[in-house]
Amino acid sequence: MSEPFDVVVGGAGIAGTTSAYYLAKRGARVCVLEKGEVAGEQSSRNWGFVRQQGRDPAEIPLMMESNKIWQGLERELNADIEWIQGGNLITFDTEKEQAGWERWVATARGFGLESRVLTRAEIDELVPGNAFECRGAVWTESDGQAEPRKVTAAFRRAAEGRGVEFHTDCAAFEILTESGKVTGVAGERGVVRAPTVVLAAGVWSSRMLRALGLKLPQSWIRGSVARTTAAPIQSHAATWTGVAYRQRGDGSMNVATRSADHDLTIDSLMLFSRYWREFRDNRGAIQLHLNRLFLDTFWSRFTQAGLERALTRHRTFDPAPNMKTLNRVLDQVRRTAPGAHDVEIDFTWAGYIDMTPDMLPVLDRLRAPDGLVLATGFSGHGFGMGPIIGRLVSELILDPEPSLELHPFRFARFSDGSTLRPHAIV
Template sequence: MTNLPADAVVIGAGIAGAASAFYMASRGLNVVVCEKGRIAGEQSSRNWGFVRQQGRDPAEIPLMMEANRLWRGLERELNADLEWTAGGNMVVFRDEAERAMFGRWLDHAKAHGLDSRMVDRADIDRIATGTNFGEHGAIYTPSDGHAEPAKVTPALARAAEGRGATFLENCAVFRLIREGGRVAGVETEQGEIRAPVVVLTTGAWSSKMLSHLGLKLPQVWVTGSVGRTDPQPEFAKSAIWAGVGIRQRRDGTVNFARRSADHDLMVQSLLHGRSFRKLSRQHAGDFRIRFRKLLLDTAMGHFSDAALANELLRHRVLDPKPNMQVLEEALAELKQAIPALKAARIDRSWAGYIDMTPDLLPVIEAMDEPQGLVIATGFSGHGFGMGPIVGRLVSEIVADGRPSLDLAAFRFGRFADGTALEVGTAV
């Protein structure tokens, strides 16, 4: 494979990387995707599966509205079953303060023509039958939906390959090749790949990868746990947030999770801790600090090429253990909220590492230094729904030199230019 030529190399085969490859290949570009483990091995197959416009940071609303349009035709375009369900998304208010917060967010939704609306108890009963929640009302976005994460990214990869893209699994990228101030390809464990464009979609690994280019991306990892019940009677086609995230699949099984997450203390926690002070104060109850062996396993990857290469090879697929205590508590809460699920049991459970930025917004940008580097990372636990539009925007950046949507809010430089990093997401 040494000196294999390409128009673009994508590092990372999660949903952003696979979608980028699909849309670039659809435009006739010769694309090679390098993945240290397997396609969709990490968070892209481990998330909740929500595809929501609702509750987004105002900067993300235009992207998600366009993403929603893409999702509605994606099964047809990919010729694949993605378990796409256009059942809406509903957030049930826990108190009047939360209702007021979403009332303020609704002003942004209306400004963009989004179909979000406040609903009362009678509406909630029509959206989700037999529930005990909703005394304070809810917000509902009928045009939202959900899909099965384990199916989506592999389908994008297959479709990209059908258009000429090449996917290399078990092919870690050790470093970017730079010549004259721009990228010229990548050095991988399988050899060198020359290309004038490199697209970095490496999720939780992005901060370490970028540090070796002299680029400081404030990023930490948190672990989110998800459970799945045995098949249950149908109660809702809508994805629901009611203290517990709920998504009933076509086979009747119910995926559920809490927003709370575990943070395994590691080197980047110390390197970027100051950048996350405001976020940690705002969401103090949502994160639990843990001391795990991963602190030692990933201690040096920021500081030397050899150490990073060793980490990438040792951790082909990050596969953290789920927090079963949290899931058992969430299931008990779910049974109380939906009595029809009183006999439900946990049939499966899993966890994934989520990469987070201080303002919970991603970076989507073509860098000036080095030229030819395009970054799409930092999706902070809500990148699944954005995957298709991110891929299309990356293809536009590479092929046209500019994206069709305004990406100013997602520029890399905001972390160092004095921009106030405010959290604008309502969920």
């Protein structure tokens, strides 16, 4: 490793990689440590929706800015990332849901977003031949989709082109501090010194912070996804209608659903008081499982040796998809999506999603220890935010103030008595 570095980044998902890119673009010397492969966990396993629609109001300005970046990203990175600005369509079934969406649309319009509520007839005009069972939908035309497997890889190449060093199969074990200031990271291949550390470790972030006495309430859920064979292309709207799907440029589809699996870990018990309301409200959508993960990750919460063992044993989390759920999803997609009646599942995968109690990320520069920047907790929608996360992390480090309001994303909200409830509709 060619020290000195200005910044060490722990974790090369989309958050860590875009952070490295935007920092290097502004002249910083950056080293990225990744325990497995670049984007091996959430950032290559997501659906690929890039949406402003349905977000917590606090996130809307960030996503609007991210959306602008996405529009020019293929040019900026000189790469094919399968960006398609095909819009985002979410159907609703009941009067109550409609009222909720109408309120959300009014808020979004206040920010200048063009979202609108569609009638059943307008849905049919937009997606001819659909058999959606719904009362209406909400539509944001400027939303899009991109291919997760390509996006972080493209940011990595562009970052390397600006001198960023990526070290894969190289876990960050401990964030080092001296007299209240960050001094670097003790990594699997030795100490890397830098006055600033960005922690972007996805589901592992809370465990990395415990050694510093910092408590990040973070839970994991397992989402399953299937890629289908190709169907004639009908619409590039990323669609959420009981099931979620998007059709790619080659006609194949990513299909999934909101219902997810929760593999119990020791955090499930220790954070129960933080999550029980969400669990109760989404009881039908979450299945609980007790499996190997409980023992595999148990000691990583309590001891440094246990953490180091878990980080090197789980180089890349590759959990099993829930095939029962995916077969049900496939059945519904075939019945309701136009032109999709003959598609088959081509391949499947799953990924652990990191969730915070209010489903908002942590994007913050801490004072104690000074020099630690957190970019984590993206709660199932950090792919779309990827580009703006990177830019904001670079601003948190290089500028007196970031260009957007980050107060709702402060780390202190977990301990300053704030009431934390999700305000996102999806």
